[in-house]
Amino acid sequence: MNLSPVLELTGIQVPGRQQPRLCDVSLRLEAGERVALLGASGAGKSTLLAVANGLLVPEFGRVLWEGQPRSRSRRLSRRQQARIGTLWQDLRLIEELSVQQNLNAARLAVWGWPRALLNLLVPVETAACAAALERVELEPALLGQPVTALSGGQRQRVALARLLRQEPLLLLADEPLASLDPRLATELLELLLRQAEAPRALLLSLHRPDLLAGFDRVIGLRQGRLLFDGPVADLQADTLAQLYAEGP
Numbered sequence: 001m002n003l004s005p006v007l008e009l010t011g012i013q014v015p016g017r018q019q020p021r022l023c024d025v026s027l028r029l030e031a032g033e034r035v036a037l038l039g040a041s042g043a044g045k046s047t048l049l050a051v052a053n054g055l056l057v058p059e060f061g062r063v064l065w066e067g068q069p070r071s072r073s074r075r076l077s078r079r080q081q082a083r084i085g086t087l088w089q090d091l092r093l094i095e096e097l098s099v100q101q102n103l104n105a106a107r108l109a110v111w112g113w114p115r116a117l118l119n120l121l122v123p124v125e126t127a128a129c130a131a132a133l134e135r136v137e138l139e140p141a142l143l144g145q146p147v148t149a150l151s152g153g154q155r156q157r158v159a160l161a162r163l164l165r166q167e168p169l170l171l172l173a174d175e176p177l178a179s180l181d182p183r184l185a186t187e188l189l190e191l192l193l194r195q196a197e198a199p200r201a202l203l204l205s206l207h208r209p210d211l212l213a214g215f216d217r218v219i220g221l222r223q224g225r226l227l228f229d230g231p232v233a234d235l236q237a238d239t240l241a242q243l244y245a246e247g248p
């Protein structure tokens with residue numbers, strides 16, 4: 001049995017212009033954990049997620065995915081790329097392509113370019129794409145639709161379906177609820193939380209502390225430093241106030 005955490009960060013430091021973007025941040029994310037990442041704008045949440053998904057190499061510290069570091073070339077292996085999935089706030093759907101082509105884009109790290117090119121020419125793995133849509137409560141009839149024809153709520157769900165189509169173990173989300181109305185935000189959050197069952201784990205940057213009920217744990221950042229790491233029930237009002245306080 002693999003007992004390594006899904007993600008392990010030790011002593012992470014990322015420099016910034018006036019102050020470090022991250023300073024001596026360490027954390028572990030275990031399989032089955034649903035972890036919310038809180039902090040004011042500029043606290044380092046997006047930077048932490050960029051380190052977690054391999055887009056940003058810290059100046060100091062160690063990053064392990066399932067117990068494994070980056071290769072010596074400092075690039076993620078194809079296996080690591082496939083095991084880390086991110087839901088971005090701006091969704092990053094490809095407007096010119098169909099829903100099915102967008103869903104299959106999640107498989108690039110596994111397929112390689114020949115099959116990716118085929119995806120642009122003909123429908124590929126339709127049954128798997130339909131199943132991904134159904135998991136986010138969308139009809140498979142949308143597969144052939146261009147992304148430009150979708151509503152805002154449908155786009156959010158297609159982006160989540162693309163994440164699930166990737167089949168990652170580490171689910172990362174960078175404030176995916178920030179621009180949504182309360183009803184849609186609650187629905188999308190419930191869908192995300194349901195996906196984070198072992199062996200998967202979820203780390204989600206959140207701007208609304210009132211939505212913490214479904215999480216197991218909270219990580220709080222303030223000015224690049226870890227201010228809180230513990231169960232949701234242990235997060236007190238004074239600590240929450242410190243996370244969002246202005247000034248040094």
